[in-house]
Amino acid sequence: MHQSNETELQQILLGCCERNRNSQNALYRLFYSYGMSICIRYVGAESEAISVVNDGFLKVFQHIKKFDAEKPFKPWFRKILVNTAINHLKKQKKFSMEVSMEHAVNVAEREDILSRINYKDLMKMVQSLSSSYRTVFNMYVIDGFKHEEIANKLNISIGTSKSNLTRARANLRELVTKKLNNPYV
Amino acid sequence: MSPKELDQLFQQGSEQHDFEYNADAWGEMEILLDEDDRRRGFLWWWLGDAVIVLLFAWGYVFGIHTTQSLVSDTVIEEKDELKVAINEEECPQTEELSVIQSKITGLKEGKKDNVQEIDTGQKQLSTTNVKQNSNKKIVKTTTTPPVKNTPINIPKKDDKQTVVDTKFTLSDIDNKNLPIIKRDSFINGSEIIASASTLQTTSINEEKHISKNRETLLLPLLPIQLTFKKTGILFKKPNFVDFLARIEQSKVAAKAARKAKREKLKNKGVWYKGYLAGAEMATSGTSPKFNWKVGLHVEYRYQQKFRTGIGINYSQKKYEIKEGGYTAPQGFWTRMIAPQATSATNSILEIPLSMGYFLNGYKKSGFFANAGLTSYLMLREKYTYTYNLPDPDLIREWGTKDMHAHWMGMAEFSMGYQRVLNKRKDFLIAPYVQVPLAGIGHGQVKLWSAGLHLKLLFKLEKWHFKRKSSEN
Numbered sequence: 303m304h305q306s307n308e309t310e311l312q313q314i315l316l317g318c319c320e321r322n323r324n325s326q327n328a329l330y331r332l333f334y335s336y337g338m339s340i341c342i343r344y345v346g347a348e349s350e351a352i353s354v355v356n357d358g359f360l361k362v363f364q365h366i367k368k369f370d371a372e373k374p375f376k377p378w379f380r381k382i383l384v385n386t387a388i389n390h391l392k393k394q395k396k397f398s399m400e401v402s403m404e405h406a407v408n409v410a411e412r413e414d415i416l417s418r419i420n421y422k423d424l425m426k427m428v429q430s431l432s433s434s435y436r437t438v439f440n441m442y443v444i445d446g447f448k449h450e451e452i453a454n455k456l457n458i459s460i461g462t463s464k465s466n467l468t469r470a471r472a473n474l475r476e477l478v479t480k481k482l483n484n485p486y487v
Numbered sequence: 488m489s490p491k492e493l494d495q496l497f498q499q500g501s502e503q504h505d506f507e508y509n510a511d512a513w514g515e516m517e518i519l520l521d522e523d524d525r526r527r528g529f530l531w532w533w534l535g536d537a538v539i540v541l542l543f544a545w546g547y548v549f550g551i552h553t554t555q556s557l558v559s560d561t562v563i564e565e566k567d568e569l570k571v572a573i574n575e576e577e578c579p580q581t582e583e584l585s586v587i588q589s590k591i592t593g594l595k596e597g598k599k600d601n602v603q604e605i606d607t608g609q610k611q612l613s614t615t616n617v618k619q620n621s622n623k624k625i626v627k628t629t630t631t632p633p634v635k636n637t638p639i640n641i642p643k644k645d646d647k648q649t650v651v652d653t654k655f656t657l658s659d660i661d662n663k664n665l666p667i668i669k670r671d672s673f674i675n676g677s678e679i680i681a682s683a684s685t686l687q688t689t690s691i692n693e694e695k696h697i698s699k700n701r702e703t704l705l706l707p708l709l710p711i712q713l714t715f716k717k718t719g720i721l722f723k724k725p726n727f728v729d730f731l732a733r734i735e736q737s738k739v740a741a742k743a744a745r746k747a748k749r750e751k752l753k754n755k756g757v758w759y760k761g762y763l764a765g766a767e768m769a770t771s772g773t774s775p776k777f778n779w780k781v782g783l784h785v786e787y788r789y790q791q792k793f794r795t796g797i798g799i800n801y802s803q804k805k806y807e808i809k810e811g812g813y814t815a816p817q818g819f820w821t822r823m824i825a826p827q828a829t830s831a832t833n834s835i836l837e838i839p840l841s842m843g844y845f846l847n848g849y850k851k852s853g854f855f856a857n858a859g860l861t862s863y864l865m866l867r868e869k870y871t872y873t874y875n876l877p878d879p880d881l882i883r884e885w886g887t888k889d890m891h892a893h894w895m896g897m898a899e900f901s902m903g904y905q906r907v908l909n910k911r912k913d914f915l916i917a918p919y920v921q922v923p924l925a926g927i928g929h930g931q932v933k934l935w936s937a938g939l940h941l942k943l944l945f946k947l948e949k950w951h952f953k954r955k956s957s958e959n
Contacts, residue, residue: 323520330516331508338506346821352512353817360519393819393885424500443494444501471490474497478488 311375318366326363333359336376337383343428343440344387358386384445388455391437427477435470442467515817756789758947759913763800767938773807780837784942788849793842794857800837805830806934813870813930821881826872833928836864839899852907861897861921865890868928887929896925901940915942 314332317325337358341351361382369378428436437456441447442463447455452463488496763782768775782800789795808829815825841859849855869886903917921936 321524323517326520327513330513334508334512335506339501339503342506343501347823349823350821352509352515356512356516356519359516360523363520364523393887421500421503424497428497439497443497471493475488475493478493478496 312371315366315369315371315375318363321363329362330359333376333379337379339425340380340383341387342425343444344384344391344437346429346433346436350390354387354390355383357390358383361386380445384441388437388441391433392456423481424478427474427481430477431470431473435466435473438463438466439470439474756787758785758787759944760785760947761913761942761944763798763940763942765800765802765919765938765940767936769804769806769934769936771806771808771812771932771934773809773812776805776807778802778804778936778938782837784944786843786944788845791848791850792845794845794849794855795842796840796857796859798837798839800839802835802837804833804835804934804936806932807831808930808932812932814926814932815930819882824874824876824881826874826881828873829930830871830873831928831930831932832869833865834867836866837897838862838864840895841899845905849905849913850907852905854902854904855915855917857899857901857903857917857919859899860895860924861899863891863893863896863927865892865928870929885929891928893925893927896923896927897936898922898924903940911946911948913942913944913946915944916940917942 311332314325314328318329334355337355338348338351341354341358342348345351345354358379362379365382369375428439431439438452441452441455442449449460449463449467452458453460456463761784763780763784765780765782767778767780769778770776780800780802782798784796784798786794786796808831810825810827813826813829839859839861841857843855843857845851845853845855847853867886867888868890869884871884872882874881874883899919899921901917901919903915906914906916908914917940919938919940921934923933923935925931926933
């Protein structure tokens with residue numbers, strides 16, 4: 303089964319190399335959900351995440367011939383999407399701003415609060431952070447970048463990267479505690 | 488909860504996802520894919536057009552030099568042809584005439600070494616010394632090896648031809664009793680034949696009105712034996728009438744060629760290069776702001792009154808954009824909240840392409856008009872956004888480098904005055920206006936500009952190109 307999926311994926315990727323629209327659509331359907339889960343962590347709104355996902359897919363289709371078929375596709379795709387999301391944030395220059403905790407709470411209050419903490423709640427909590435905290439948290443905790451790499455990519459200092467991460471964790475801890483104490487809120 | 492536990496919680500959470508496939512999102516994706524396909528096709532088109540334009544430009548420039556050389560060569564060739572024509576006709580004749588003339592002169596003056604004996608039995612052109620014997624018989628001595636003697640085949644008198652008695656003595660010359668051969672006579676091969684109608688004897692004095700070497704040839708028909716095979720070359724002995732007619736035709740052709748060349752030089756185009764400085768006000772519908780530009784310019788002037796030019800200008804444009812005037816890409820604004828106002832500072836490379844008309848001709852001072860299209864290459868863009876909300880997540884500033892190119896995105900019109908400083912230098916001043924045909928920059932802003940151009944142009948002479956070609 304897994305092998306047939308791999309074979310199917312290879313066929314789709316081959317079609318994408320030939321700029322076949324059906325193959326491109328098939329690849330989009332296969333990895334749309336995964337791409338959204340990556341981008342939604344970096345940007346504040348779903349519509350914005352869709353835009354970032356589409357930009358990422360465009361880069362994938364433009365550079366599909368550079369993909370080494372011997373290696374798995376998912377990590378290559380993930381790398382492109384993360385870089386696209388970071389570039390998107392760099393253009394907006396949101397990550398350099400540090401926001402106080404009160405404001406983070408205010409932003410979170412605007413989001414829908416689900417009845418239990420599930421992955422969606424967790425993602426919502428991440429999204430509720432300010433862009434600077436959210437970006438550093440995603441890059442460090444979820445995507446595994448080091449502070450030096452984060453500082454280089456975002457053109458910030460290592461100190462700012464560490465400081466943002468600390469503040470992000472503090473905010474999330476508070477939100478998670480709040481949710482656990484009052485799951486119906 | 489420790490930081491590590493918190494990290495693990497969110498790491499696990501990020502592994503799960505159940506976003507449903509969004510058909511609208513795919514619709515937006517297809518738009519991006521279609522644009523990308525169009526951009527790829529346009530790139531090949533643009534490259535093909537650029538290659539064709541370069542080929543035409545190379546052919547045009549190369550053609551100018553070739554045509555110039557062809558014209559000059561043609562004139563030279565025609566002159567050469569004229570000379571050759573004349574020489575061909577004159578070669579045997581001139582030699583004969585000069586020899587004959589000098590000998591006549593020698594005879595008259597009693598110079599001994601110019602006299603030669605002409606024997607009808609011999610075909611030989613003698614230029615060597617001869618001596619005169621006491622019986623006034625001309626004796627010929629020659630240092631050249633004698634050629635094979637072949638008798639001149641002088642035909643008998645018939646209806647068309649009259650044989651000329653080729654034997655003359657000094658007394659005949661003294662008496663000036665020489666036949667005159669006029670233009671319709673001809674000499675053919677080794678035979679000296681004259682038509683009966685033109686053969687007449689008259690005195691030399693009566694022929695003074697006849698031009699020396701054109702209208703009539705005074706040919707003292709001393710018994711000259713001509714050897715055309717001396718050098719192994721057969722000379723063609725044409726008719727004098729044809730010869731003169733051909734001379735006239737050659738002269739007319741040369742005159743026409745010179746006239747054509749003058750006309751061509753009159754309408755020939757010239758190249759100019761120069762510098763530009765400009766000041767302007769730019770606006771997108773709000774209060775305008777002052778900007779400046781500098782650049783280089785090249786133009787080609789032709790047909791006395793027209794010009795085509797291209798330039799490259801560096802300009803720094805600052806302008807304000809009101810609410811709604813800035814159209815950002817989809818998803819750019821945080822929570823779709825657009826700013827109330829935007830300030831822009833752009834570094835732009837302008838490439839104007841224009842055509843113009845000089846009312847008094849480009850060689851004189853006077854008014855002119857230009858129209859054309861300008862391309863904008865956005866080197867650097869910087870925008871500052873102003874909101875009424877204090878939300879810190881809203882985008883306040885944004886910038887990029889080398890991102891947008893707007894080919895033929897502006898229409899430019901100007902009317903100005905040219906002052907010819909000297910033969911090689913012109914100064915131009917022209918108010919202009921730029922009308923947006925497309926939005927520019929990240930925000931697709933419709934930017935209007937109006938200002939003043941100052942240009943100093945220098946005429947490029949031929950030696951500019953020759954020097955460059957010799958350097959190459």
